[in-house]
Amino acid sequence: MSILTNFPPPVRPVSAATSWQRELRDAVRDADELCRRLQLPPELAEKGASGAGQFPVFVPPSYLARIRPADPRDPLLLQVLPVADESREVPGFTFDPVGDATASLQPGVLQKYHGRALLITTGACAVHCRYCFRRHFPYEEVPHSDAAWDAALATIAKDPSIREVILSGGDPLMLVDERLAKLTEKIAAIPHVSRLRIHTRLPIMIPSRVTDEMLAWLTGSRLTPVVVIPNHAQELDSSVAQSLASLRHAGATLLNQAVLLRGINDSVAAQVALSERLIEIGVVPYYLHQLDRVAGASHFEVPIIEGLQLMKELRAQLPGYAVPRYVQEIAGERNKKVLS
DSSP states (O other): OOTTTSSOOOOOOTTHHHHHHHHHHTOBOOHHHHHHHTTOOHHHHHHTHHHHHHSOOOBOHHHHTTSOTTOTTOTTHHHHSOOGGGGOOOTTOBSOTTOTTTTEEETTEEOOSTTEEEEEOOSOOSSOOTTOTTTTOOGGGSOOSTTTHHHHHHHHHTOTTOOEEEEESSOGGGSOHHHHHHHHHHHHTSTTOOEEEEEOSHHHHOGGGOOHHHHHHHHSSSSEEEEEEOOOGGGOOHHHHHHHHHHHHHTOEEEEEEEOOTTTTOSHHHHHHHHHHHHHTTOEEEEEEOOOOBTTOGGGOOOHHHHHHHHHHHHHHSOGGGOOEEEEOOTTOSSOEEOO
């Protein structure tokens, strides 16, 4: 059976449109509670108090359920649990590691590469990844109302070279479908824009976010939809596979871009497992990113020389289509640097 059809479109309960919002309301927002729920020593939360103070904890229940209890080295836990190293000042790690400030055309609109423009739709996320490259982004400066987006879209409309609009954040799928439908309609009204790309963690964090209403606006316009998700193989359970199957069956192209993280996915076994699982559920292993050097995330960094050796071993074990490109984003450059 084709990898594009091995999961039928799921039958969704009537409450699917609101269940994801309930999960957000029920998210764990405290490191002490996170440790209690996972049967971990409270000392782990105490050690990370300074990191939590800089960047709050936020973990939804469906993601929490995929973290192994009583395992302080669980790779999913390490992505969301604050540690003391986050408060260390390390040379070269900054508040704006990828040059968002200099790429701003106006509040909420970034353009780094030819033919593409990015909209910062919201500062909210369904999970607070401790390595987030926008953990210090000034979200209070971007537009927050539907009307305020008109100026941003007018900027895009004036540049006929822009063929693709990227919705990012935060996570754009934190917005309700009604607002996203209106925004998509306005983007589709710009004649020279042909693709809509969504960068999101929500189909992974909270699979029920992929609703019929969401599929309608994502795939119902003339724009070609592309959805980019970052993840670890352990995150990709059957509920996630079903949510991604819905996106595929509706016509979205699915790409994965992971971040290379010390102690989480920096082994050949972890990367092979991810690529194999992605191919199994119909997602293209697109990018493996070198860590963006954001302040508070230095403990996650894997030296590039180790990343290059990892990629060499991946190519020896996987078919070419299952090997992601190892890339690095460098502020001010006109394209991502392909490392391998």
